[in-house]
Amino acid sequence: MSDAYRVETTSRLAQWRIDNLASCTYRKSDPFKIGKWNWHLSVEKNRVLFVKLYPEISNLTRDNPPIASFIIRVVSSVGDRKALTHSEITDKQLKNNDDFVWAIEVPLTGKFIIDVEFLDLKTISPDGGEPCSIWADGFTQKRSNATALTSLGRMLTEGIHTDIIINVADGSIGAHRAVLAARSPVFRSMFSHDLKEKELSTINISDMSIESCQAFLNYIYGNIQHDEFLAHRLDLLRAADKYDIADLKEACHESLLEDIDAKNVLDRLQNASLYQLPKLKTSCMRYLVKFGKIFDICDDFNAFLLCAERELITEIFHEVLGAWKGF
Template structure:
């Protein structure tokens, strides 16, 4: 692999084949967020290994420098233990010299260096408030809501203008429009097209969702959902997308869950991936755990709880992934 860096979600990992007692190496570029990044390591004659993390010098990093919150880890290749983990760092990174982590070690040979970005924010040069790159990603489900037509739909929902449908949730009711729901879901369309009770009563029962989660679902369908609400309710939205066959919503939820993958939620995300058949999320979780070695960060009680509830196919996938890592072709 040499100088190549592998990435999954917000994690980047650099495997160094050989680092001698006095040497310098720089990684190939890798992309996380909207920036291209590099690692470099310097080992001089003393016992310290100096690790640098920095964005590619470019117009983007000059005009929109990243304010990064991250953790670094250094491991010995082939070993299950991490022998150095940095504290949580929060730095404005523009050049090679903005962040350097001295690691006290005399070890030489094959290293693994990885960085997990907890957040990445754009730091405006005019001194305004920094904003995270992830909620405003160009693939966000909110992009179309900027149009005039969707602002009109927002008014229709908020003010129940010509609403012709009542939705009953676990803890309250909402008003909506049959046409919007029918256009969003073939399941809803079938309810209102055939002579079912929903057509006659103009009422549907969504009693597996709370009023708040169902409000988030309608906001998505009408194009007005806020980023924080999408993240807060994405598991409920994922369930609704699966139940009502809502085009696009399932994919958005999967991408959002994959983007937020970390050691604290990877088992939960793997379980959701198995239940809803989210192949990209499942692949990302397995890579995170085994290819990137994060399986060693999971507590034993968490793993035992996971195995008690995981289905057979999911456990088989984990076993096969572990075998492929321990016995590479």
């Protein structure tokens, strides 16, 4: 590797020493690693000097481009040491060699150094949300959260210092008052007042099986698996509504929207009405009426009408009449 193209680095600092640019108009550095990415610096001499900083093209860059905050300087190393400093770049997403270009109109001759001090590097989580730093603040927070969730999961699965018993239809499970109270205002009220749950250190949930209750607790403790969640969505929805766990109710709501079909649409519609899930109700109505699936399940639909609430039946017929008017 030629020294002319080598970039020296520390954890957050990169320096490229250029001894002579007189004999060429373009030079690109060898790749150098800062954070998770390989980077390049390049200089192009025309009427002005263009300095570029960009990540090396890779699957990582395409899928998760860095969001960089940095200060970049050009330092003359001949005679009196002089530095030209670009104003601080904050949260700039860099994907290619045109995303950061610094045009320097001051003529530079002889030796000089391009100095890049990375203040922060962030990525966007696949789940969305605010960009998170890959360095101390973001990484430490993620590691802390992951460790805490693992520890909570062990408290449940290994029965570490459980202090409440949940009795269900076909068994019982130990849990922790503090965790349940922190996740549900209904549980908190049980343990804060002189109710039988506080006195006897038991909770009776007779309408849940032990498998569904285990899934419910696994969600509360941050330990649920995707297949387990899918298998018990309706029981989890019922428990979320009963114990006022809003995030679980919304997770069930979003999941039930994803696989509506002729076999489950009427059941989903009934639950949407019962638990006040507007998006699910709208999607079921559209599936039945706008897409004409109501005619494919006539027998099931007639049976549904015999037991459905009057208000829901009225909504369905309003939807049907509205669709007919559109023809």
